[in-house]
Amino acid sequence: MLAAATLLALVACGHAVEQSALHPAGPQARKVSDLWWFALIVSTVVYVVTIGALLWAAWRARRREHAGAPLPPDSERRMTRAVAAGVGATVALLLVFFVYDLSVGRTLSPPPGGDPLTINVIGHQWWWEVQYPDTTPHGRFTTANEIHVPVGRPVVLLLTSTDVIHSIWVPNLAGKKDLIPGYTQSVWFQADTAGVYRGQCAEFCGHQHAKMALVVVAEPPAEFQRWLAQSRQPALPPTDSVTRRGQEVFLTGPCVMCHAIDGTPAGSNVGPNLTHLASRRTLGAGTLPNTRGHLAGWIVDPQRVKPGVWMPPNQLAPRDLEALLTYLQSLK
Amino acid sequence: MTALPEPRMRCHLPTTLCAVLLALALTACDREARRFRESPPSATPEGLVQLSPLEPGVPTTPVSARNVYLENAYAVSEGERRFNSYNCVGCHAHGGGGMGPPLMDDQWIYGSAPENIYETIVEGRPNGMPSFGGRIPSYQIWQLVAYVRSLSALTPSGTRSARTDHMMMFPGSRTLQEPEQPKQSGRPPASEMPPS
Numbered sequence: 001m002l003a004a005a006t007l008l009a010l011v012a013c014g015h016a017v018e019q020s021a022l023h024p025a026g027p028q029a030r031k032v033s034d035l036w037w038f039a040l041i042v043s044t045v046v047y048v049v050t051i052g053a054l055l056w057a058a059w060r061a062r063r064r065e066h067a068g069a070p071l072p073p074d075s076e077r078r079m080t081r082a083v084a085a086g087v088g089a090t091v092a093l094l095l096v097f098f099v100y101d102l103s104v105g106r107t108l109s110p111p112p113g114g115d116p117l118t119i120n121v122i123g124h125q126w127w128w129e130v131q132y133p134d135t136t137p138h139g140r141f142t143t144a145n146e147i148h149v150p151v152g153r154p155v156v157l158l159l160t161s162t163d164v165i166h167s168i169w170v171p172n173l174a175g176k177k178d179l180i181p182g183y184t185q186s187v188w189f190q191a192d193t194a195g196v197y198r199g200q201c202a203e204f205c206g207h208q209h210a211k212m213a214l215v216v217v218a219e220p221p222a223e224f225q226r227w228l229a230q231s232r233q234p235a236l237p238p239t240d241s242v243t244r245r246g247q248e249v250f251l252t253g254p255c256v257m258c259h260a261i262d263g264t265p266a267g268s269n270v271g272p273n274l275t276h277l278a279s280r281r282t283l284g285a286g287t288l289p290n291t292r293g294h295l296a297g298w299i300v301d302p303q304r305v306k307p308g309v310w311m312p313p314n315q316l317a318p319r320d321l322e323a324l325l326t327y328l329q330s331l332k
Numbered sequence: 333m334t335a336l337p338e339p340r341m342r343c344h345l346p347t348t349l350c351a352v353l354l355a356l357a358l359t360a361c362d363r364e365a366r367r368f369r370e371s372p373p374s375a376t377p378e379g380l381v382q383l384s385p386l387e388p389g390v391p392t393t394p395v396s397a398r399n400v401y402l403e404n405a406y407a408v409s410e411g412e413r414r415f416n417s418y419n420c421v422g423c424h425a426h427g428g429g430g431m432g433p434p435l436m437d438d439q440w441i442y443g444s445a446p447e448n449i450y451e452t453i454v455e456g457r458p459n460g461m462p463s464f465g466g467r468i469p470s471y472q473i474w475q476l477v478a479y480v481r482s483l484s485a486l487t488p489s490g491t492r493s494a495r496t497d498h499m500m501m502f503p504g505s506r507t508l509q510e511p512e513q514p515k516q517s518g519r520p521p522a523s524e525m526p527p528s
Contacts, residue, residue, distance in 0.1 A: 257418055257467050270417045303369040312469045313369070 019198035021171035025218065026190045028108055028174040035104045042093065108175065112154035112188050119147060120158045123166030123179035125205060126212035126309065127272055127285040132231070141231050141262070144272030145285045148217045148231075149191055150224035156188045164206060170199030170216050178203055191218035198286070207308030213286025234263025235275050235331050246327025249320045254312065261331065271311065277331045284309065292325055299324065366406045401471075401478040402446060405491040411479025414472055423460065427483040432460060436483045444486060449477045 024030040064071075072078075120131040130147050134140045149155045159168060161179040169176040174189035191197075201212040219227065238244040250256060251266060258271035280290055284306050288294040297304075299321065302311040316324065401407035415421060423432030433441065442452050453473050456463030464473070481487050 252466065254467055254469055301369075307368045308366075312472060314469070 018196060019171055019200070023172055025172045025193045025195060025197060026174070027192070028189045029172055031104050031107060032175055035100060038100065039097065042097075046093065111186075112156070112190070114154055116154040116156045116188060117149065118156045118158060119149075120160075121147070121168060121179070123159070123161035123163075123168075123201070123205070125163050126201070126208040126306070128168075128212070128214045129269075129272065130214075132228070139232060141275070142260075142269075142273040143231060143276065143280070145214045145282060146217060146280050147214065148219060148224055148227050150221040151191050151194050151218050153221070154188055154190045156186055159185045159187065165203050166201045166205050166212070167203035168199060168214075169202035170197050170214075172197040173199075173216060176202045191216070194218050194220060196281075200286070208306050211285060211287045211306050213282070215281055215286065230279070230332075231276055235261050237263070238327060238330070242323050243327045243330050245320070246323035246325070246330075249316065249324045250327060253316070253320075253324075254314055255324075258311070274328065274331060278329050279332050292329060295328060296321060296325055364405060367400075367404075401474045402481065402487050403491055404478070407475045408478045408482050408487065408491050410472075411475035411477070411482075414468075414476055415479055418464070418468065418476075420476070435480050438484060444481070444484075446474075446477050446481065449480055450474065453477070 021029065021033060021036065024033045118133060120129075120133060122129040122131070128145050128147075129142060130144060131142045132140065147157075157168065157177075159177055159179040160183065161181045163181065165181070166179040167176050168179060168187065170189070172195075173191060174187055177185055177187035179185070195218055197216045197218065199214050199216060201209055203209075205212065238247045247264065250259075250261070251264060256266045256268065258268050260267045260269060260273045260275070262273070262275040278290070282288060283290050283294055283298050284302065287306055288298060298311075299314050300316070301313045302309050303313055401411070415426075423430055424435050427436035428434050433439070438444075440448070442448055442457055450473055452461060453468070453476060454463065454465040456465075468476070478487060478491070482492050485492075
């Protein structure tokens with residue numbers, strides 16, 4: 001009953017959010033999920049059989065006691081046989097688990113065939129830098145906290161970190177993989193269904209480990225190519241006086257010390273690249289939805305939203321803040 | 333049969349007392365404060381900064397702006413991080429100097445007092461030091477000041493990190509040296525001169 005109830009509760013959980021290992025959207029996650037279901041079902045059967053046998057034995061002993069019947073002469077031998085059978089079954093089951101687990105690991109690790117898309121993911125406290133490499137300089141670009149991938153094409157993520165160990169985990173697509181400073185690891189996945197899949201850091205990495213999330217946006221290839229072309233463009237120069245003032249605030253204030261906007265002199269890579277900030281879904285690595293109000297709150301006092309984050313509070317004159325917000329929201 | 337010796341149950345009073353007192357003293361331990369939300373503070377020390385000890389009229393005692401970060405290990409390490417982030421290392425290396433002057437020696441062209449270093453960062457200096465005023469929040473500048481002073485052991489040794497992956501003056505220089513008084517640039521006193 002308990003197992004069934006847990007199962008039901010888990011299934012219900014899985015449907016509610018888009019971050020779930022129980023709803024695989026690609027071959028990697030499907031294998032992990034199959035393994036999980038196999039383990040759950042076998043364990044549930046073992047649990048039910050074990051508890052059933054225990055209850056049956058207790059009931060039988062009690063009945064014999066009531067009837068006043070003596071123990072049968074070969075009871076000792078029968079007990080030995082039952083225990084041996086139980087141990088044998090356990091060992092056999094564990095062996096099955098072991099072989100199945102190894103075989104899943106074996107199928108997950110080799111690099112994918114075909115023409116995989118390679119993306120560099122760099123872990124920072126507490127956000128994700130995402131670089132799309134290209135053979136030509138103008139084809140490269142950097143974004144943050146959002147990975148766009150085409151549906152049906154394998155994607156290889158090359159992972160490293162600049163500060164401490166992080167771990168990337170997008171449960172709908174693949175298992176976890178650590179991002180280790182000074183060392184490049186890789187993980188690959190393939191999204192078979194279009195959708196937005198949330199992932200998060202799965203290795204404790206400091207104060208805001210819990211608020212270090214990212215989204216993987218799986219889109220049909222045509223849509224992905226459109227996004228790619230758009231992301232390769234530098235930011236458009238401001239057109240009206242408000243956005244011009246906003247850019248001026250950005251370039252002469254504290255923002256420029258850490259953030260880059262391609263197409264402007266701002267080129268620091270300490271914080272996330274903001275060239276296409278307005279096209280992203282979240283702020284502060286999945287902490288807030290990307291709306292004007294949240295952006296304002298984030299700029300003025302990020303420490304209230306995400307205490308310990310490296311971004312300092314910024315005191316701007318109201319008119320400057322408005323201009324800056326308008327400028328940042330124009331960065332599609 | 334020989335009787336076993338009676339176990340000694342008597343407590344040694346002074347030892348017990350010491351242990352209890354030490355345990356009590358532990359309760360006074362406190363984790364050093366990590367200030368995340370700064371009420372951006374630290375009024376800029378304009379008017380307090382004196383680059384030269386010479387002044388007209390009656391000499392006044394300089395008033396030093398209190399910098400809470402100088403005695404805070406977290407702030408010093410934050411200053412170190414920002415020293416890298418803001419590319420101070422580009423010219424000063426990790427204190428060893430390069431295009432810019434070294435910061436781990438005892439030569440201070442524009443003064444070693446916290447206010448002097450603050451002013452140097454905010455206003456910039458001739459021949460290359462850019463002005464960071466308005467670009468770096470003042471509390472971060474104070475953290476940088478704390479770190480820069482720790483490079484030449486001008487901050488209390490307790491605030492300096494014992495472990496770092498970067499270049500150091502000499503092994504253990506951050507923990508072994510005692511805090512010193514800010515030195516006047518120029519010739520060392522005769523007692524410290526090497527015998528010729």
